[in-house]
Amino acid sequence: MLNKVLISEVIDKDDIVYIDVRSPKEYEEDHVPGAYNMPIFTDEEREEIGYIYKQVDAEKAKELGLKYAASRLYDYYMKIKEITGKNKKVAIYCFRGGMRSNSIAQVLSMMGLEVNLIIGGYKSYRKYVSDWLSKYNKDIKLVVLHGYTGVAKTKILNILEQKGYPVLNIEKMARNSGSVFGSIAFDKDSSSQKYFESKLYSALKEMDSDYYFTESESKRIGKVVMPEFLYDKLINGKHILLKTDINNRVQVALEDYIKDDENNEELLISAISKLKNKLGANNLSEYINRIKSKDYEYVIKELMQKYYDPLYDYSIDKIEQYDKIVMYDKIDDAIKQLELYASEYRL
Numbered sequence: 362m363l364n365k366v367l368i369s370e371v372i373d374k375d376d377i378v379y380i381d382v383r384s385p386k387e388y389e390e391d392h393v394p395g396a397y398n399m400p401i402f403t404d405e406e407r408e409e410i411g412y413i414y415k416q417v418d419a420e421k422a423k424e425l426g427l428k429y430a431a432s433r434l435y436d437y438y439m440k441i442k443e444i445t446g447k448n449k450k451v452a453i454y455c456f457r458g459g460m461r462s463n464s465i466a467q468v469l470s471m472m473g474l475e476v477n478l479i480i481g482g483y484k485s486y487r488k489y490v491s492d493w494l495s496k497y498n499k500d501i502k503l504v505v506l507h508g509y510t511g512v513a514k515t516k517i518l519n520i521l522e523q524k525g526y527p528v529l530n531i532e533k534m535a536r537n538s539g540s541v542f543g544s545i546a547f548d549k550d551s552s553s554q555k556y557f558e559s560k561l562y563s564a565l566k567e568m569d570s571d572y573y574f575t576e577s578e579s580k581r582i583g584k585v586v587m588p589e590f591l592y593d594k595l596i597n598g599k600h601i602l603l604k605t606d607i608n609n610r611v612q613v614a615l616e617d618y619i620k621d622d623e624n625n626e627e628l629l630i631s632a633i634s635k636l637k638n639k640l641g642a643n644n645l646s647e648y649i650n651r652i653k654s655k656d657y658e659y660v661i662k663e664l665m666q667k668y669y670d671p672l673y674d675y676s677i678d679k680i681e682q683y684d685k686i687v688m689y690d691k692i693d694d695a696i697k698q699l700e701l702y703a704s705e706y707r708l
Contacts (some may be wrong), residue, residue: 391555458482503598511610527570537583
């Protein structure tokens, strides 16, 4: 049986499994949270079909699309049969709810499976998220962690989240730490604006809390821009300054940016080269040589003291009075102080 449904009718249902039949590149840019990517066409096939459709003949493009799709129908059927056999329902979508999702949904329905087809496809989901965020008005308080590079803001947020505290990890959603080294700390490329907003929607929708721990961010983070309502809440939240020894900070940076990856050295050199005008040609040359000889601690300490700390001084000094200053040697000490803060102030 084939049911045509609005995204609003299925978005909050726990028994729905989303099947995204768009190409991997489309899926990577953004998708319904938790959706499986079961593409009808590969990126290359989609590009080929699109070219033929526009430049050669629409009918030939449709025939080629049918050829590619037909080879995957059996795998689709078996996978969705497995999903529905676990008392789950499937909701299929493509970009506009057009030929790709319709063709798959029709065939699966003919095979006796119950299939939900999302009217308007991904575009309807995207509009739903955009509208939801634009109307978000819950009175939440953000507890904003500040501090120099290497004070372990992100690590502390991760630990708090593991312990069950409400955390809004904006940097993780953006997949970028906001500096020229930002993308090195993450396995994937920086998020698109659409993907960032999907993650934000999902986090705010799923967590029932009147406060969140987060960290200080600029309005623009990598490739994404924070929504106005969220940035306002960040500016007007509770502000906590984290402080620790420079050597602790260097160790944190080592863990974040020095990876066991053959491309790591190339990425580091590429990133630091973008700072040539700020560092000067002589300093840059020395730092690159140090990276090649794996003297990472020297480079990190130099960059912190001569470049990043002066930059952070401006943003740190913008807060006239912090609600709390957390001095710590070990991260566990910082966690305990933050837990006590949350308890005492009944956030």
